[in-house]
Amino acid sequence: MRLLNRSAGRLSRHRRGPLAGLVVLLFGLLLTGGLYAAFSPASAEKTGTDAEQIAEGRKLFLTSCSFCHGQNGEGITTRNGNQLGPSLIGVGGAAVDFQVGTGRMPLVQPGHQTTPKDVTFNDEETAALAAYVQSLGAGPDIPSEALYSTEGLSEEEREELAVRGGQIFLTNCSACHNFEGSGGAMPRGKVAPSLQKTSSKHIYEAMLTGPGEMDNFSNGNIAPEDKKAVIAYLEAIEENPDYGGFGMGGIGPVSEGMYAWLVGIGGCVAFAFWIASHTTRTDKKPQAAGGEADQ
Known part of the structure; x- marks a missing residue:
């Protein structure tokens, strides 16, 4: 009985120690992370796939879109204050899928309105661009x-x-x-x-x-x-x-x-004029004055 009391006293002293809270916190994090990794391997694999898709989308973005929208999608404004390309932060992947999937983007030349044309990117590249822009800020994702x-x-x-x-x-x-x-x-x-x-x-x-x-x-x-x-x-x-x-x-x-x-x-008006012009015509030639008398 005395041994149990001594053990309980030691544990009580250790719980009040300066490192006790840190040890408990680390143990809780390790336990939570282990359980998450054990019961959700599919989610972990999906996260890796999404990261690869975002990285691929960034490469495409830098080569095809950054000239107007900036290297980080922040948009570009000219010295005159005109907006060369709007910011894409928060627009979401749905906007990218629409603009790129219908051929409106990338623009052939800046204009007051984008028009559909032949698409530049295939479905996989469009999805990668949408994933990258979606990662820049919360917005409507592809439905x-x-x-x-x-x-x-x-x-x-x-x-x-x-x-x-x-x-x-x-x-x-x-x-x-x-x-x-x-x-x-x-x-x-x-x-x-x-x-x-x-x-x-x-x-x-x-x-x-x-x-x-x-x-x-x-x-x-x-x-x-x-x-x-x-x-x-x-x-x-x-x-x-x-x-x-x-x-x-x-x-x-x-x-x-x-x-x-x-x-x-x-x-109807044109047809009436046509009828009138044809009915007033005649094939008879006017006779010269005094012609009958000469005969």
């Missing part, structure tokens, strides 16, 4: 396929989703892209691009990040399921044929009125 894909839904579910998406699109998007997503002219010489033949992922990313003059519809403004509904509406428009014949750009009453005046009424 998973489940967020924007309508595959696997029944016909009734897709129709219901498209109806709801049409209401959202007509309220928030048709002012620039018109009611069927054909795009159109905007003030100051800019153009709202056509959404036809655009992938569902890029449409979702555009709503999420707001490229160019487009508003940023974050998940707080338009929920992910509502973004998916908008995509279902655009897909339904492309799948349905135009039973009216020539679509006339899908602008609506404006184009129909223009065609009615120019082609319809204009054609």
Whole structure:
């Protein structure tokens, strides 16, 4: 009994020592790290893969993007105060995937608006660039396929989703892209691009990040399921044929009125002039004065 009391006293003295807290802290860290490494090897492997992807993205960024956006994505401003390239810190990987995946970036030359062109980087390189920019600061990441894909839904579910998406699109998007997503002219010489033949992922990313003059519809403004509904509406428009014949750009009453005046009424007026000019002609030649008398 005395031996136990002596041992307890020694332990009590050691617990009150200056190094006791440090030893306990180190033991706790070792135990936590060992348990984490034992039960989550997949996560550790993924972290290594992500680090390699980020490193590869930085190499591509330095050779293709740093001239305008800076070596660390901080952006570059000229001596005149003009912005050569905006900062990419906090824009997220979704913005990079949209801009690079649609060919808008890298720019051929600086301009007031980026336009789609042939892509420069393949899918792996685009993903690496997106991973690097995502590492610069928190921002919207590349969405998973489940967020924007309508595959696997029944016909009734897709129709219901498209109806709801049409209401959202007509309220928030048709002012620039018109009611069927054909795009159109905007003030100051800019153009709202056509959404036809655009992938569902890029449409979702555009709503999420707001490229160019487009508003940023974050998940707080338009929920992910509502973004998916908008995509279902655009897909339904492309799948349905135009039973009216020539679509006339899908602008609506404006184009129909223009065609009615120019082609319809204009054609009728031109045809009336043609008829009038042909009915007043004659093959008889006027006789000279006094010709009958001479005969």
